[in-house]
Amino acid sequence: MHILVIGAGATGGYIGARLAQAGRDVTFLVRPRRADQLAERGLRIRRPDGAVERVDVRTVVRERLDEPFDIVLLAVKAYALPAAIKDFAKAVGPRTTVIPFLNGLGHIDALVAAFGPANVYGGVLYLATALGDDGDIGWLGGKEEMRYGPLTDGDDDRARQVHEALSGAGFPAELSGTIEADMWEKWVFLASLTTVTCLTRGTIGDVNAVPGGKEFATAAGEEATAVATAAGFPPRPEAAQRLLGTLTAPGAPTTSSVYRDLRQGRSLENDAIIGDLVRRARKLDVATPLLTATDVNLAVYQASVA
Ligand SMILES: NC(=O)C1=CN([C@@H]2O[C@H](COP(=O)(O)OP(=O)(O)OC[C@H]3O[C@@H](n4cnc5c(N)ncnc54)[C@H](OP(=O)(O)O)[C@@H]3O)[C@@H](O)[C@H]2O)C=CC1
Numbered sequence: 001m002h003i004l005v006i007g008a009g010a011t012g013g014y015i016g017a018r019l020a021q022a023g024r025d026v027t028f029l030v031r032p033r034r035a036d037q038l039a040e041r042g043l044r045i046r047r048p049d050g051a052v053e054r055v056d057v058r059t060v061v062r063e064r065l066d067e068p069f070d071i072v073l074l075a076v077k078a079y080a081l082p083a084a085i086k087d088f089a090k091a092v093g094p095r096t097t098v099i100p101f102l103n104g105l106g107h108i109d110a111l112v113a114a115f116g117p118a119n120v121y122g123g124v125l126y127l128a129t130a131l132g133d134d135g136d137i138g139w140l141g142g143k144e145e146m147r148y149g150p151l152t153d154g155d156d157d158r159a160r161q162v163h164e165a166l167s168g169a170g171f172p173a174e175l176s177g178t179i180e181a182d183m184w185e186k187w188v189f190l191a192s193l194t195t196v197t198c199l200t201r202g203t204i205g206d207v208n209a210v211p212g213g214k215e216f217a218t219a220a221g222e223e224a225t226a227v228a229t230a231a232g233f234p235p236r237p238e239a240a241q242r243l244l245g246t247l248t249a250p251g252a253p254t255t256s257s258v259y260r261d262l263r264q265g266r267s268l269e270n271d272a273i274i275g276d277l278v279r280r281a282r283k284l285d286v287a288t289p290l291l292t293a294t295d296v297n298l299a300v301y302q303a304s305v306a
């Protein structure tokens with residue numbers, strides 16, 4: 001199976017490198033600056049203990065993309081999605097499976113509109129990585145988990161082939177029969193984590209160390225859960241437990257990628273992760289004072305970096 005990874009950033013770079021290390025046929029669609037960087041330095045992953053792994057990877061720029069791949073793994077930020085769809089369109093043929101790992105749910109509509117419902121899977125990724133200014137990928141450790149699955153019923157053969165290509169490559173990969181529910185659970189998880197860390201400008205450990213912190217973090221989780229529940233996707237017990245455990249873990253260095261981007265002065269995915277959830281809450285008549293405060297807070301920041 002020929003796999004094309006769109007974006008050699010924090011997540012795409014990490015997953016693609018692991019797949020390449022496992023001997024899978026992986027190419028990265030990159031832009032010229034990243035192509036030069038990868039040719040010169042290789043794809044570098046800095047492990048939690050500080051050691052650096054160098055992986056030599058194959059890259060292509062959009063002008064050279066002229067045939068369909070079997071699998072497209074999409075790992076760009078939400079604000080880069082419209083341009084990315086145009087850039088990788090030539091890599092999508094009638095049998096290509098596009099698997100996005102963006103957070104939120106808004107991107108699914110755009111991908112289905114571009115490539116059709118049978119060619120787009122849902123995907124979720126629990127993985128804490130960050131792209132440094134030098135192009136190195138910092139792997140922050142913690143539990144890793146990747147899930148993907150069809151959004152429509154049907155082609156079991158294709159699902160089996162996709163799973164064969166992505167599993168057994170050094171990180172847990174699961175073919176899911178409930179990918180929409182998985183995506184909602186991840187969204188609730190990330191929106192809560194983003195609210196807690198971005199509003200306080202602290203880690204989960206920092207928040208839980210001060211009076212009222214645990215109650216605030218719990219309330220943020222409850223708000224996001226209420227939106228998902230009203231939308232018909234209440235987090236299942238395991239996800240609810242993971243959410244509460246993560247938000248209230250004493251001393252945990254846990255942050256959200258939105259918070260890490262904020263700290264680095266970068267553009268944020270605030271609208272896809274918080275804004276979209278707040279808009280859905282309004283339509284569903286669910287009160288979300290904490291999410292709304294985060295939405296406004298991050299929108300003000302975003303206006304200053306745009
Ligand atoms: N970081 C994390 O811990 C996690 C992130 N996610 C989600 O994954 C998605 C990706 O995030 P993340 O990996 O952190 O983002 P990064 O910013 O680290 O990486 C995105 C990469 O995509 C590249 N890119 C953007 N547009 C294109 C294009 N048209 N063609 C080629 N390359 C392109 C960028 O390259 P360039 O340098 O050229 O701009 C950049 O290297 C987000 O939706 C995020 O929410 C999910 C789970 C965990």
Ligand SMILES: CC(C)(CO)C(=O)C(=O)O
Nearest residue numbers: 126127128255256257258
């Ligand atoms: C899993 C988690 C919370 C890792 O940081 C994430 O998805 C994100 O921050 O975007």
